[in-house]
Amino acid sequence: MKPNMKIILFFLLLVFVIVIGVLHTLTPGYMIFYHDTYRRLSYFPITIGAIFFGIRGGILLAVLSCLAFVPHLYMFWARGPQAYYSELSEIIFYLAAGVVVGLISSRKNKLKEKYKTLSEKLAGSYKRLHKQASQLVEAEKQLGESQKLSMLGHVSASLAHEIKNPLASIKGAAEILADEVPENHPKHEFIEIMRMEISRLNHSVDDVLKYCRGQQYQDKVRKEPIEKIINQVVLLLEAGLKEKSIQVSIQIARQAESSKNGFVTDEAAMIQVLMNIMINAVDAVEENGKIFIELGTYERGCLIRISDDGPGIDKNMAEKVFQSFVTFKEEGTGLGLSISKRIVESLGGKIVIEESTLGGAAFSIFLPGKKYK
Structure with a gap:
């Protein structure tokens, strides 16, 4: 019970005792029934006081009840010792009731405090146990992921050898075609795209190997405007976009235009990032879907946001999509x-998932891009 409520209760019990004393005084002595009723009512404040205030409260209310009982004793003084002592024994019962109930209540309160302390200790132990269990589960997950990465590292090493050999042959064929097709030829652009994508694929294989080995990604030398990289990624995915009749809209903010305030970044790295996100967006949207690409400024860097009108990503799963081997596609690897x-x-920079204005998912990439002149 709150302290304020205890004070109010004590004053109510005190008023109750005073009222009983006044009734004893005002009621004539021959009205024995009423006086017996008042005597029995006196046990209520004593018992309640002992329950809520312990032995001290019980004794204090018992003493006050005895004082309120004095006018009644005075009435029986003239009736002889037998009647007087019979009424006087009630005071002993008042005191006994206050002491006994007070002791029981005090013992109960001590046990309550003891169990409360024990309960708090158990709650603390449970929290520590829960925290340790969570850490153990997390450690187990990390161990499982490390084992997967270790296994993937061995597999990717052999795959890299198998992939790089055909890439070298394809690159050689592309070089031959580039020599035979003049630069002013309409299809020369596609040969350049082929050569560039062969190079990017070769870098991607190296990056996967570094990722599986836990090595840091190394910054590449070639820098290109982000606007150019976005247009290049859209061009590379043109066939898949046409197949599903997907409409792609690109919005370049005035502050991010390529005249004087544009931003540059690692070409190969950003192509790989945007390709992964765009391919996921293409797979997510339905026929005649929409993909919206925005390029703008953010503090001292730039913001690239790719939104789609697909089914979106559940909030509970949004934090897991960037974890290794987590995928929503049947044939996905969970590494992109x-x-x-x-x-x-x-x-x-950083990459986050946000709500799309088109109703699907939106990936926002924040980069401390460098401006070019």
């Missing part, structure tokens, strides 16, 4: 977004 996150962070 985790690698993209590591690449963006290696460039000094």
Whole structure:
């Protein structure tokens, strides 16, 4: 019970005792029934006081009840010792009731405090146990992921050898085609795209190997405007976009235009990041879907936001999509977004999932991009 409530209760019990004393005084002595009723009512404040205030409260209310009983004793003084002592014994019962109930209540309160302390200790132990269990589960997850990465590292090493050999042959064929097709030829642009994508694929294989080995992503030398990189990624995905009749809109903020205030970043790295996100967006949207790409400024850097009108990503799963081997596609590896996150962070930026204005998912990439003149 709150302290204020205890004070109010004590004053109510005190008023009750005073009222009983006044009734004893005002009621004539021959009205024995009423006086017996008042005597029995006196046990209520004594018992309640002992329950809520312990032995001290019980004794104090018992003493006050005895004082309120004095006018009644005075009435029986003239009736002889037998009647007087019979009434006087009631005072002993008042005191006994206050002491006995007070002792029981005090013992109960001590046990209550003891159990409360024990309960708090148990609650603390449970929290520590729960925290340790969570840490153990997290450690187990990290161990499982490390084992997967270790296994993937061995597999990717052999795959890298198998992939790089055909890449070298394809690169050689592309070089031959580039020599035979003049630069002013309409299809020369596609040969350049082929050569560039072969180079990017070669870098991607190296990046996967570094990721599986836990190595940091190394910043590449070639820097290109982000606007150019976005247009290049859209061009590379043109076939898939046409197949599903997906409408892609690109909005470049005036502050981020490529005249004087544009931003540059690692071309190969950003192509890989944007390709991973765009491919996921293409797979997520339905036929005649929409993808919206925004490029703007953010503090001292730039913001790239890719939104789609697909089904979106559940909030509970949003935190897990950047973890390794977490995928929502049947044939997905679960490495695309985790690698993209590591690449963006290696460039000094961050990538987050937000709500899309189109109703689906939105990936926002914040980069401390460098302006070019």
